[in-house]
Amino acid sequence: MTDAGGLRGKSVALIGAGNMGLALLEGWAAQDLLSVSVVEPQPSQRLQEICAAKGYALNGPAAPRDAVVLAVKPQALEAGAAAAAPFVVRGAVVVSILAGKRTADLAARLPTQAVVRAMPNTPAAIGRGVTGAYASEATSAAQRALADALLSAVGGVEWVDDEALIDVVTAVSGSGPAYVFYFAECLAAAGAEAGLPVALAARLARATVEGAGELMRRQPETGPDELRRRVTSPGGTTAAALEVLEAPDGLAALMRRAVAAAKRRAGELSG
Ligand SMILES: NC(=O)C1=CN([C@@H]2O[C@H](COP(=O)(O)OP(=O)(O)OC[C@H]3O[C@@H](n4cnc5c(N)ncnc54)[C@H](OP(=O)(O)O)[C@@H]3O)[C@@H](O)[C@H]2O)C=CC1
Numbered sequence: 001m002t003d004a005g006g007l008r009g010k011s012v013a014l015i016g017a018g019n020m021g022l023a024l025l026e027g028w029a030a031q032d033l034l035s036v037s038v039v040e041p042q043p044s045q046r047l048q049e050i051c052a053a054k055g056y057a058l059n060g061p062a063a064p065r066d067a068v069v070l071a072v073k074p075q076a077l078e079a080g081a082a083a084a085a086p087f088v089v090r091g092a093v094v095v096s097i098l099a100g101k102r103t104a105d106l107a108a109r110l111p112t113q114a115v116v117r118a119m120p121n122t123p124a125a126i127g128r129g130v131t132g133a134y135a136s137e138a139t140s141a142a143q144r145a146l147a148d149a150l151l152s153a154v155g156g157v158e159w160v161d162d163e164a165l166i167d168v169v170t171a172v173s174g175s176g177p178a179y180v181f182y183f184a185e186c187l188a189a190a191g192a193e194a195g196l197p198v199a200l201a202a203r204l205a206r207a208t209v210e211g212a213g214e215l216m217r218r219q220p221e222t223g224p225d226e227l228r229r230r231v232t233s234p235g236g237t238t239a240a241a242l243e244v245l246e247a248p249d250g251l252a253a254l255m256r257r258a259v260a261a262a263k264r265r266a267g268e269l270s271g
């Protein structure tokens with residue numbers, strides 16, 4: 001395995017291996033460059049398999065690590081930070097993926113100020129995630145590079161230099177996959193209501209979202225607006241539908257409200 005990010009020989013502790021923690025671990029295991037310790041109260045079978053196959057310590061004694069990745073629920077921050085602290089030594093960087101929790105919230109509970117706040121998303125589970133990240137002022141360039149390499153194992157990483165933007169990243173790409181899945185659900189439901197058998201409507205909606213996403217992926221130079229125009233024949237069916245979606249109270253207004261609600265909730269989770 002190539003080691004573009006300089007991960008070889010680095011040591012990491014992962015605190016919390018649920019949906020997102022496990023996705024990160026899968027990415028690290030595929031690269032096979034790191035020494036990993038995992039703390040997880042209820043290890044899933046998959047977690048146990050990875051740890052056994054890769055020789056990762058699972059719920060073993062704490063030891064100093066180069067990086068500690070915190071992946072518990074925001075509501076479990078106190079317990080998660082307590083579990084993380086023994087792994088955090090001078091020079092270690094803490095990478096938190098907790099929604100809403102500020103770098104200051106983390107630093108107040110951990111023996112370091114070097115904290116990276118990151119927001120991945122669930123396509124990380126197939127190596128196709130995108131993560132927004134912010135490094136506190138106390139984070140060195142080397143610590144930030146290590147955090148970048150750890151997060152890059154499951155997809156792209158976009159750094160921002162204003163921590164407040166992470167709440168927006170959370171509302172756009174962190175929560176975003178749920179919006180897309182919900183769109184597929186709504187499209188299927190509308191198709192069924194318009195007369196299609198329920199299962200067929202679900203298959204058509206799913207294949208449409210998959211195909212449209214893949215089309216976008218394969219044409220990175222073409223904006224979604226242009227791809228949309230290519231579907232839309234003048235005076236045709238798509239134009240009729242888009243007139244509804246583009247109405248003042250249509251999809252743009254709904255997305256604005258949805259993103260604002262998620263951003264507001266991220267703010268409420270801080271502290
Ligand atoms: N799901 C998503 O799409 C995304 C989530 N996030 C963030 O990632 C974090 C994790 O989310 P997600 O993976 O979905 O949640 P999960 O509940 O799936 O995973 C959290 C895991 O942490 C474990 N845990 C709880 N307390 C401790 C502790 N003291 N020490 C070690 N492990 C502990 C939990 O165990 P138990 O179940 O036994 O309590 C659980 O397995 C959240 O903060 C969330 O905001 C970020 C981006 C996207």
Ligand SMILES: O=C(O)[C@@H]1CCC=N1
Nearest residue numbers: 099121170174175176
């Ligand atoms: O819903 C949540 O709070 C988490 C953060 C982003 C996606 N899931």
